[in-house]
Amino acid sequence: MAASKIAVYSLSDLKNTTDDALPNYLTSLKFKQSHALTDVRLALSSTAVIIAAITFYADYKLGWDATKQGTFWAVIVYFILNGALTFWIWGVEKGKVFNGEGKDGALLSISSSTQKHSPIYYLKVKTSASITAAPTTSEISSSFTRWFDSDGYFVAKPFQQWLASEIAMIGEADPKSVEAAKKVREGYVELTDGDVKVVEKNEPQGSGSGKETPSKKIRERSRKNLKL
């Protein structure tokens, strides 16, 4: 996927880009994504659209009097489908960005959300060893600044490291990222454009050079790009 630039102050841009990146990362780790939820939504909406299209065509060809009875039922069915679609999006999908299973058949489902005017990405993670096993639910969150640089480019590595270190099931599939995340946390490395580079040990948190600060190199670059 070609990396594109987004407006860092647009919360929906941040969320949509991250939502798209999450299943891409998991499928690259050989997680099997299930599209069942999406397919039901697509089936509901396309049926509704097709009913409206037929109504439109019949009305155009035959006129009002001939189609009155049919239109009556079409309107009813259309709005029932629309109601079902709304229920599906708000009641069933609930912001689900990934639904699937890992290598050993364990189930993983992740929903994302944000709160108005706050740049924090919330994930609700549900895992279970199998369909019959009781699921465990956990909630994690992080600032978007962790994986977007100041220019608005998505940086995959820190995002993947965050997921791998927070969600055990992903960590098992991608131990390298867990290791890298640990090093970053301990302050032995600093993030650059996506590679991990070993530097001198940082001062403890609070000195302003914590894990969420963009690297000096990125800062230098954005200063140069600033047009006044």
Place this chain on the structure above:
Amino acid sequence: MFAALSNPRQSLTQVLNFALVLSTAFMLWKGLSVATDSPSPIVVVLSGSMEPAFQRGDLLFLWNRGQNTQIGEIVVYNVKGKDIPIVHRVVRKYGGGDKPLKLLTKGDNNMADDTELYAKGQDYLNRSEDIIGSVVGYIPFVGYVTILLSEHPWMKTVLLGLMGIMVVLQRE
């Protein structure tokens, strides 16, 4: 947007979202048609023949249930063979009850009644066939937009194109 092309489900979602906006508007209109029993429950006044009651551009709401139309009611009718709805007042009625109701209409601002306007050989309106509804409410002037759109068809194309581009590009 280009990233979406590599993901068929996501591009289908975006296309369907746009289609749902259009189809919901259309089905709401049809729902109103069914409820009022009128093929065109909202019309825009196109001429000044009903001044001072209605001006050009007024938006009228019609109701077509209850076929017992009275003298003095303002009705909208379609002349056979012509496609323009006309808004005029009922000035005379014949029949009713068991017999089919026949109406004669006249524009408040016109000198003569509408016999001239009716289809060839017709000198009254048939309530159940010609009338598309009685006026039950109106909003002044807001219908002027549609007069502009129908008199300058390119505006329609521009408006529809802009709507389409916005929905496809945005993901709100």
